[in-house]
Amino acid sequence: VKALPASLTLLLAAAACSAPPPSLRRCDVRQRDCQLDVFKALHELRGQLWDPWTTAPRVLVLTPEQYRQLSAIELGPPRSSGSEWTPDLDATQADHRWFNENTVAAYWSGRKLVTLVDNQSSTFDSAEEVSLLVHEYLHAAQDREFGLRPWGRLLTTDEEMVRMALLEGEARLFQTLARLTLTNVEATAAAIGDQLQRELTSVRQQSQSAPALHPHVRRRLPYPIGGRFFTDAWKRGGSPGVNRVFVEPPASFAELMLASEGLPAPAARSPELCDPSFADGNTRWLDRDTLGAGLLYATLLALSGKEEESWEASLTWRKDFMWIYEHPVHGTVRLWRVHAPGLGGSRLGAFLSGRTTPPRLEGEDLLYWAPDLPDFAEALRNSQRCR
Amino acid sequence: VWSWWEQPGRWPAGAVARGFLVGWLAIGHSAAAVAEPAPPPLETVPTLELESGYFARGGPGPRQVLTNLLRLASQSAFDQLTYELALGAMALFESGGEERRSNTTVGLANLALGGRYHVGSADRLSANAGLLFMLGLTSIQPSPLRRAARSAYSHAIAMRGAWESWLWAPDGGGGLVFPFGLTHAHQVRGWRGRAELKGALALSLLTDPRRTAFGRVVQLGLGYDLQPRRWLALGSELRLVWMPTAELYQAQGSVVPYLWLGIGRWRVAGEVIVNVDAPYGWLGGGQRMWATQLKLGINL
Numbered sequence: 278v279k280a281l282p283a284s285l286t287l288l289l290a291a292a293a294c295s296a297p298p299p300s301l302r303r304c305d306v307r308q309r310d311c312q313l314d315v316f317k318a319l320h321e322l323r324g325q326l327w328d329p330w331t332t333a334p335r336v337l338v339l340t341p342e343q344y345r346q347l348s349a350i351e352l353g354p355p356r357s358s359g360s361e362w363t364p365d366l367d368a369t370q371a372d373h374r375w376f377n378e379n380t381v382a383a384y385w386s387g388r389k390l391v392t393l394v395d396n397q398s399s400t401f402d403s404a405e406e407v408s409l410l411v412h413e414y415l416h417a418a419q420d421r422e423f424g425l426r427p428w429g430r431l432l433t434t435d436e437e438m439v440r441m442a443l444l445e446g447e448a449r450l451f452q453t454l455a456r457l458t459l460t461n462v463e464a465t466a467a468a469i470g471d472q473l474q475r476e477l478t479s480v481r482q483q484s485q486s487a488p489a490l491h492p493h494v495r496r497r498l499p500y501p502i503g504g505r506f507f508t509d510a511w512k513r514g515g516s517p518g519v520n521r522v523f524v525e526p527p528a529s530f531a532e533l534m535l536a537s538e539g540l541p542a543p544a545a546r547s548p549e550l551c552d553p554s555f556a557d558g559n560t561r562w563l564d565r566d567t568l569g570a571g572l573l574y575a576t577l578l579a580l581s582g583k584e585e586e587s588w589e590a591s592l593t594w595r596k597d598f599m600w601i602y603e604h605p606v607h608g609t610v611r612l613w614r615v616h617a618p619g620l621g622g623s624r625l626g627a628f629l630s631g632r633t634t635p636p637r638l639e640g641e642d643l644l645y646w647a648p649d650l651p652d653f654a655e656a657l658r659n660s661q662r663c664r
Numbered sequence: 665v666w667s668w669w670e671q672p673g674r675w676p677a678g679a680v681a682r683g684f685l686v687g688w689l690a691i692g693h694s695a696a697a698v699a700e701p702a703p704p705p706l707e708t709v710p711t712l713e714l715e716s717g718y719f720a721r722g723g724p725g726p727r728q729v730l731t732n733l734l735r736l737a738s739q740s741a742f743d744q745l746t747y748e749l750a751l752g753a754m755a756l757f758e759s760g761g762e763e764r765r766s767n768t769t770v771g772l773a774n775l776a777l778g779g780r781y782h783v784g785s786a787d788r789l790s791a792n793a794g795l796l797f798m799l800g801l802t803s804i805q806p807s808p809l810r811r812a813a814r815s816a817y818s819h820a821i822a823m824r825g826a827w828e829s830w831l832w833a834p835d836g837g838g839g840l841v842f843p844f845g846l847t848h849a850h851q852v853r854g855w856r857g858r859a860e861l862k863g864a865l866a867l868s869l870l871t872d873p874r875r876t877a878f879g880r881v882v883q884l885g886l887g888y889d890l891q892p893r894r895w896l897a898l899g900s901e902l903r904l905v906w907m908p909t910a911e912l913y914q915a916q917g918s919v920v921p922y923l924w925l926g927i928g929r930w931r932v933a934g935e936v937i938v939n940v941d942a943p944y945g946w947l948g949g950g951q952r953m954w955a956t957q958l959k960l961g962i963n964l
Contacts, residue, residue: 317912326943422814423806513765514759517758517766524667
């Protein structure tokens with residue numbers, strides 16, 4: 278009993294002098310100790326407690342060739358979409374090529390593994406590399422929490438871009454937060470937002486000269502767009518605000534693009550579009566997809582070569598459907614109707630209305646059909662909005 | 665598990681208070697019909713006990729956590745055998761950012777049901793050992809809600825120094841728990857002294873490879889209390905929980921000073937749980953978690 282006050286005093290003194298919770302530090306990300314420190318620090322950044330039964334995924338450093346081999350095994354075919362404007366490649370090949378040429382790190386859900394690509398110039402203890410590991414470990418956390426497929430069903434291309442923007446956007450937010458912290462810059466929401474805005478501007482500039490425009494837009498744009506969205510959510514609601522985005526996700530990629538401009542989501546619900554009807558009865562339905570505002574931007578940019586105008590015009594997107602059919606004579610038939618009220622009044626409106634070949638602006642909708650034959654144009658025009 | 669957001673505003677203090685009151689009123693209601701007999705010894709495990717834990721943290725990510733465990737213990741036809749049941753629920757209130765919009769996550773604890781065999785005398789040396797079956801109620805399918813739920817359960821585990829962590833282990837699953845205890849009562853200058861060693865081995869069953877199970881957990885507690893009066897006990901317990909299947913941290917130590925008050929058949933207890941070392945404690949770069957616990961029990 279007499280020793281109790283002394284013991285308590287000793288305990289309090291020890292607590293007062295104890296080390297604070299782990300914070301990020303620069304370390305060699307190839308070392309397991311460093312990986313575990315980053316993993317723990319990420320919990321702190323996210324305002325979460327360590328879960329005793331979670332494990333930090335292993336980290337492997339691969340050569341670019343080893344990475345190409347792994348990605349060839351692991352990458353499944355993406356949902357086909359929009360690839361008709363990249364005639365040299367189909368969507369799968371384009372995505373694989375994009376991954377091989379642009380990826381510096383990846384998290385592989387099936388293997389619970391993080392890979393970093395050694396590009397010779399890599400310095401593994403830099404702020405860049407540590408924050409890159411934060412990014413990949415955040416994907417591991419997402420995988421643990423909701424399996425990287427939070428909506429558990431086959432998604433349209435637009436929904437897939439939203440999904441990617443959410444997964445990558447959250448990772449980008451904490452990666453940027455980590456990088457600023459490691460470089461002794463105060464990681465405020467404004468500072469993170471500035472960084473991501475610069476990245477968005479850069480991705481848009483690169484779109485003008487990207488060799489494969491659609492993969493570039495599909496794969497690169499979700500990072501800064503999603504990052505900006507999460508930065509705003511984090512600024513407004515902290516960690517609970519970030520979590521809330523996954524529970525009530527944006528309805529479309531257009532919503533994310535509008536948010537990046539500081540514009541609200543469209544208030545009115547868009548009308549449903551009905552499937553086209555063919556008079557001949559020989560055309561077999563294959564697939565239906567929604568490409569979204571992201572690929573409308575890519576399409577308009579590919580057509581006009583005007584980046585700013587294409588971006589502005591794509592913000593008018595409200596709904597689209599692409600129908601894919603098999604025709605006994607003409608092969609694959611693609612019909613695309615984009616409902617975009619306001620597109621006619623945009624700077625590209627006159628250009629799109631005046632075109633003699635698809636896509637063409639008719640009323641509030643942009644219509645595209647391929648092959649360019651009157652029957653298909655007629656079928657698409659018949660796909661009136663459902664009443 | 666349920667989760668919802670509320671408009672910006674003050675902390676949901678009303679909800680916290682209601683959480684405490686609902687369970688306590690239930691106990692009070694049960695006790696009202698019972699005639700007042702001679703009070704049992706203070707260390708007697710109450711027939712019905714509500715254990716409410718509370719934690720709050722300010723700073724950039726403010727949060728409050730409330731855990732409630734209802735424990736039922738019943739004597740069998742044989743004096744040496746007791747049955748017990750534990751069921752509980754927790755709530756995590758979080759807010760942050762400029763708007764301070766709060767998020768509430770509520771979930772059940774895993775359920776534990778079993779019995780213990782007691783030998784010896786409560787006045788001198790006694791021992792007990794038993795078996796509990798754990799039924800997983802914390803499991804939640806992969807979904808965005810699972811993130812908030814896992815965070816909430818992590819808090820509940822940390823608030824108790826990972827003690828009885830199987831009750832709050834996320835991803836549920838079944839399990840077996842083998843609890844045991846050894847108590848020695850004696851006199852210290854006219855006061856009653858009591859030394860207690862208690863522990864448990866828990867094993868999770870039917871693990872799903874897509875989920876995390878708690879695997880194996882061993883916990884040991886060494887406590888001592890003094891009873892200067894029949895109705896008052898003051899003591900402390902040192903706890904160590906070993907989680908051999910965990911990767912980052914495998915052990916958690918905590919100190920739990922406590923105070924018991926006996927009022928007739930009622931027992932009111934207050935505890936402060938202070939985690940000592942990492943992952944949840946003050947030393948070694950831990951996350952500095954603590955909690956208070958208030959217990960209200962009655963012997964029916």
